[in-house]
Every structure is written in C-alpha cells, then in structure tokens.
Amino acid sequence: MESNGWRAKFKSWLTWRNLLVLLCRLVVGGTFVFSGFVKGVDIWGFYYKIGDYLTAFGWDWAKPFAGLASGFVPLFEFVLGVLLVIGSFRRAAVILGLLTMAFMLPLTFYVWMADPVSDCGCFGDALVLSNQATFWKNVLLTVGLVFMLNNNKRVRSLYGPAVQWMTVVLPSVYLLIIIYWGYYVQPLIDFRPYKIGTEIIASNVDDGEDDFVFIYEKGGVQREFMLDSLPDDSWNFVDRKPVEKTAVSEHSGQHVEPIAIYDGDREVSAEVLPQEGDVVLVLIPNISDIDVSTTFRINDMNEYASESGVSLVCLTSGSSEEIAKWKEFAFADYPIFTMDDSMLKTIARGNPAIVRVLDGKIVWKSTLDSIESEELPELFDVSFGDEDVALADHGKVLLVLTIALGVLGVMLLLVNRLGLVIKFGIRMRRNQNKTVNLQKK
Secondary structure, three states, rough: HHHHHHHHHHHHHHHHHHHHHHHHHHHHHHHHHHHHHHHHHHHHHHHHHHHHHHHHOOHHHHHHHHHHHHHHHHHHHHHHHHHHHOHHHHHHHHHHHHHHEEEHHHHHHHHHHOOOOOOOOOHHHHOOOOOOHHHHHHHHHHHHHHHHHHHHHHHHOOOOOHHHHHHHHHHHHHHHHHHHHHHHOOOOOOOOOOOOOOEEEEEOOOOOOOOEEEEEEEEEEEEEEEEOOOOOOOOOEEEEEEOOOOOOOOOOOOOOEEEEEEEEEEEEEHHHHHOOOEEEEEEEEHHHHHHHHHHHHHHHHHHHHHHOOEEEEEEOOHHHHHHHHHHHHHOOOOOOEEEEEHHHHOOOOOOOOOEEEEOEEEEEEEHHHHHHHHHHHOOOOOEEEOHHHHHHHHHHHHHHHHHHHHHHHHHHHHHHHHHHHHHHHHHHHHHHHHHHHHHHO
C-alpha cells in the first residue's frame, strides 16, 4: 500500500502544469544566467554599452554611476537566474524577475522604436540581437514569469530553506571573481574579433577590392552596387557604406582582421604593425584619465622594450591637443598614434591595455594594472610559440572556477538533502521487506 502511495504522489507531481513550471525555470532562469554571465565576463564592454545609453539619452549626470551599474547588473541577473533555475526563494525570485521586466520592457520598447543604440547589449558581444528581437525576448520572459508567479510553488526547490542563502552566496562569489578578472586582466572568454591568436593586417593594404558599397533606389526598391557596376542612370543615389573587409593570411590561412592606425591624417598601419616583427601596443582609450604613476610605468616598459629589441607604440583616440599635453606630461619617448575609439576598445579591454603582436599575430594582452612593476622585464622575456599561453591560462581559470562552483553546489545539496535520502531509503527497504513477506505467505 505504501508503495502505491509513492507512485500516486509521483504521478500527481508529473502533471503538465508542473512540467511547464520546470520548463519555465530552465528557460527564463537560464536566460538570466547567460545574460549576467556574458556581461560579467566582459565587464568593460558592458561599461562601454552603459556609456552609449547615457550619451544617447543625454544623461551625462549619471555617467559617474556607470561603473557601479556595470558591476551590479551582471551580478543581479546571474544570481537571479540561478535562483530561478534551482527554485530557491520561489516567490521572491519571481517577483524580482517581474520587477526587472517592469523596467526592461518599456526601455527595450523605446530602444526598438527610437533606435538610440544599434543593439541593446543584453548579451554583450556573445550574441547580438536586434532591438526588435530584444523586446520580444523580454515579452516572452515576462509571460514565463507571470505563469511562475502563480505556479512556481507547485514544484519543490532543489535546496531546502535552511541552506537557500548559500545558493545566493556561491554564484555571487563565482561571478565576482570573473568580473574581477575581466576588469583587471582581460575577459576569461573573448567574444570580440581581435582575440588571442588572430592575425591582423593594415587596412590600407591594397587588396584590389572597393572600399565602399553604394546604395541606389529605383521604383521604391533599394539595391547595393559596387563601384562602376551601376546598370543605368535611372537609379538614384541614396547612401554609401564601407565594405567590411576580411582577408586570409598567406602564411597560416587563418582569418585576418584589418586595423587602421593614423599619424594625423595619414594612415600608418603597415608601418606600425609589419607582418614580421615584435611590437607591444599600449592602448589608451581615455588619455585624460591616466595618472602620473601610470606614465612612469609606461616609460619603464618602453626602456625594457628597447633593450629587448621590441617596438613599443602608444595608440589613443585622443585629440591632437590631448596627445600634445600627454607628451609633455608623460615625457613620452615613444611614438604615439591615433585609432578609432571603438576599435581601441574592441582590441583589448582596459585603460591602458597592453597587447603583444608578433609577426602580425596577437599573442598576448592584458591591462597594465594587472602587471606589477617588478614583472615588467619578464613581459619581454616571454617567448610565444604556437600555443596561445594566455588563452590557455584564461580557459583553465574559468574551468577551475566552474568546477569549483559545481562541486560546492553538489556537496551542499547532499548535506542538505541527506536526511531525505536516508528516509527515502528506509521506506524503500520496508516496502521491499513487506513485498518479500507477502510472497512467502
């Protein structure tokens, strides 16, 4: 009879409504986990995206709070997603999710209609969605949360109430370490085109292709044409846009990313980054934010580079006036060139960021803050072979962190639910004994 009672309970649990609750937990919670994780991995990228929003809205007063927001939002989303997936704080987590959607739905609807930024940045560079897709994604998440509001308590939490606070602490520590690494070193996963191992070439290398594609309109229909390919004069010119050029290395056959460096109005990319040679790039997106101690360290780095036969070049998006002040302020004895601000921030994160380019290939990058002064000479003693050492190290760090989180989560579950497991085992044993006794009779 007791065995039949357990079967009846199990069948009643396996209702369509309960299964739908589990599905909503996985989908809605998993979306929050992914969103918070990719933002936290590339904390600089999310910081830049918040800056884009504030600039588009004209909210310059809020820019001092952008750094705080760029750390809080990924942490909140990631932990909330974990709570939703495992069912901890079943009602509170759903209410927090709905409050989040109450803010995000009108915001993403406005972004879709007004188009102040090209993409919302909700999944960072890992997955770029259109503004329209982002809004409808949030609509679906809201529907799932509304369903869970009335039904989430139908399915038990994975962890008991006594330890649910630990399900907040463990994922928080996990993501905070990832955020710290992404801020002070580089993202543990690089979703950008200029990742370690990528070859780059000068964008002014003549590849025999047109630099622009031209958009013409005829009869309400727009089409794109290359130079000298317009079929007749009946088409009306509308606009032009640059061709996104990609190339393949003659040496390795790998994908090559063009790069543009300027000395005034003259492009000097091929001179600064030759296909053969060892170059260290110091990338400074915001040159006005650099303090005196940083200038000393860059000067020391330049001395070590010269002694090692390595070229050191500073790249910034600052104006000519800012560069002139920098040279006077920093006693800079190294070449300084300009680059597009977005390209600077895409190649490496940090202000300043250090990038090692060997024979046209990115082999290492980090922020200057992550390198101690006594470690500067070692930076130029490292020999880079075929293995991407830094990339492998980042992968190991993320793997160790993820395994640690999983192991601690399983251990917490076993300790928390050990009593239930023992109780269940005793009941099953009694049922087996009863069945054996009945068979003997």
